[in-house]
Amino acid sequence: MTVFMILCRVFRRERFALTESSQPSRKLESTMAIVPWKQVGEDVTLAGKFGKKLIVKQFLNPKSGKIQDYVQFAQRDWSVCLAITSDGQVLVVSEFKQGRNAVDDELPAGTAEFGESPEEVMRRELRDETGYVPELMVYLGFGWISTRSSPTRFHCFLATGCKKVGPAKLDENEDIETRLVSLEQWLEMVMNGSISEPSAVTTTIRALSHLGLKIAR
Amino acid sequence: MTVFMILCRVFRRERFALTESSQPSRKLESTMAIVPWKQVGEDVTLAGKFGKKLIVKQFLNPKSGKIQDYVQFAQRDWSVCLAITSDGQVLVVSEFKQGRNAVDDELPAGTAEFGESPEEVMRRELRDETGYVPELMVYLGFGWISTRSSPTRFHCFLATGCKKVGPAKLDENEDIETRLVSLEQWLEMVMNGSISEPSAVTTTIRALSHLGLKIAR
Numbered sequence: 478m479t480v481f482m483i484l485c486r487v488f489r490r491e492r493f494a495l496t497e498s499s500q501p502s503r504k505l506e507s508t509m510a511i512v513p514w515k516q517v518g519e520d521v522t523l524a525g526k527f528g529k530k531l532i533v534k535q536f537l538n539p540k541s542g543k544i545q546d547y548v549q550f551a552q553r554d555w556s557v558c559l560a561i562t563s564d565g566q567v568l569v570v571s572e573f574k575q576g577r578n579a580v581d582d583e584l585p586a587g588t589a590e591f592g593e594s595p596e597e598v599m600r601r602e603l604r605d606e607t608g609y610v611p612e613l614m615v616y617l618g619f620g621w622i623s624t625r626s627s628p629t630r631f632h633c634f635l636a637t638g639c640k641k642v643g644p645a646k647l648d649e650n651e652d653i654e655t656r657l658v659s660l661e662q663w664l665e666m667v668m669n670g671s672i673s674e675p676s677a678v679t680t681t682i683r684a685l686s687h688l689g690l691k692i693a694r
Numbered sequence: 695m696t697v698f699m700i701l702c703r704v705f706r707r708e709r710f711a712l713t714e715s716s717q718p719s720r721k722l723e724s725t726m727a728i729v730p731w732k733q734v735g736e737d738v739t740l741a742g743k744f745g746k747k748l749i750v751k752q753f754l755n756p757k758s759g760k761i762q763d764y765v766q767f768a769q770r771d772w773s774v775c776l777a778i779t780s781d782g783q784v785l786v787v788s789e790f791k792q793g794r795n796a797v798d799d800e801l802p803a804g805t806a807e808f809g810e811s812p813e814e815v816m817r818r819e820l821r822d823e824t825g826y827v828p829e830l831m832v833y834l835g836f837g838w839i840s841t842r843s844s845p846t847r848f849h850c851f852l853a854t855g856c857k858k859v860g861p862a863k864l865d866e867n868e869d870i871e872t873r874l875v876s877l878e879q880w881l882e883m884v885m886n887g888s889i890s891e892p893s894a895v896t897t898t899i900r901a902l903s904h905l906g907l908k909i910a911r
Contacts, residue, residue: 511797511871514790524741524748529765529843531741531748536792540869547792548746550767552843573731574841575753575764580728581841618887620895622840624791624798626746626769633887652757654728664909670835670850670900675892678837682899683887685909692881692902693910 517544528553550627554619556599557586557676558634559663559684560609566657568607568639573652574674582666583674584681585655586631595619595632603636605646607655612638617683620676633680635687660688734761745770767844771836773816774803774893775851776880776901777826783874785824785856790869791891799883800891801898802872803848812836812849820853822863824872829855834900837893850897852904877905 514536523531529552535544560568567584574581587602589595596614604610617633647653658666666672667681685691731753740748746769752761777785784801791798804819806812813831821827834850864870875883883889884898902908 511788511790511869513795513797514792514869516795523743526740526748526750526765527763529748529767531743531746531767533743534792536790538867538869541866543867545867546744548743549793550746550748550844571728573728573753574838575731575751576766576844577838577841578730578733578845580730583841620890620892621791621794622844622892624794624800624891627767627793627839628795629793649758650755650760650762652728652731652755668899668902668909673837674841675837675839675896678896678899679892682885682895685885690909690911692885692907694906694908 512539514538523548548626550623550629552627552629553588554595554630554632555586555588555676556595556602556632556634557584557680558599558603558614558636559680560585560603560607560611560636560639561660561688562609562639562657563612565660567660567663568603568609569656569658569663570606571654571656577673581673583672584677586674586676596634599632599634599636603639604642606651606653607639608641608643608645609639610642611636612640615684615687617680617687620679622675631676631679633676633683635680635684729756731755740765765843767840767846769844769846770805771812771847771849772803772805772893773812773819773849773851774801774897775816775820775831775853776897777802777820777824777828777853777856778877778905779826779856779874780829782877784877784880785820785826786873786875786880787823788871788873794890798890800889801894803891803893813851816849816851816853820856821859823868823870824856825858825860825862826856827859828853829857832901832904834897834904837896839892848893848896850893850900852897852901 517535517537521533532549532551534547537544569582570585571582585603585606589598615635619630619632622629667678672678734752734754738750749766749768751764754761786799787802788799802820802823806815832852836847836849839846884895889895
């Protein structure tokens, strides 16, 4: 993580704290504050293939005092970016997605190879999938594919000033088409439910304030 | 925030005009349109526990002509809602999430029991987790936890005019706290990366137009 990325995160935290303290939320019931549960023992792998695993974790529920089993799905973290060209167009990637079982419009994204940082993954995937390189990348933090059922995270980036430097470099297993849509059109696709991949949706909404955009009446 | 970042933000604000962008999207390369791949044979289950499974699906890649294996994680679909009270506050649920391994702020949500429709799931979970019932529910479509690696969907709802009808009904395994935050504050939490659960983020952005909100400069 670069100093620039750290500064961005600190800045966001401070802004959030100001908003929060100006309007305190109120609890509905006089419950105890929720405390983090503790994992008991090690992960047990039920099955694994191609780096994807089904695991069982045991946690001590502090409310009941009982140990409960949770089954989770683990794979390598990935990176995803809202990439905008120097003339303000969004790079939208279409490919067949085997989970959804349909051709899907989404953002450039890819999985970490050994030893790569999230930003290195993103720069490599953006270049290979689309042929573009960014002028500036901003880290937007990470999310989980399922906060209940997976320890796997996706790292969100905003890439601006993207310029084409050559053709896409796809391997024979990749069947991808990139097209340019206006930022307005992409935001409409996210808002109206046309975009199914939650990492693309999350990345887009986190990029808004960095693009000088806000949600308004 | 550095001077560099301020300059970047000012610069970007001028570059991303939302108004000048109603042009049609354009393809970058003269590729064939992406066609849906076909699954070959049946799912093979590698392991399963508590309704969660690791499965292998084989697909024929029409570009390479080869059959490729995809490992996926399957569980029951779930429902999630942005629930707003009759005085305009969002019901935010905090609980320990075993995937993220932390206490998480998110929206009321729950998994389907046998024979329930997505809306029935949502009404039951909203009532049980928070003690509230809605005046109106709007279905916002579904998303996938991972369009690549899971056939599991989450169904998104907007629930408005919510009124408290009694205490929450939690079973002994549930350790949940509900609080009310202003809609403005919730949107800020989603935009600034404080919300990690992608189904909550997706539901929020799909609800915007139904709430008379838009993304603007």
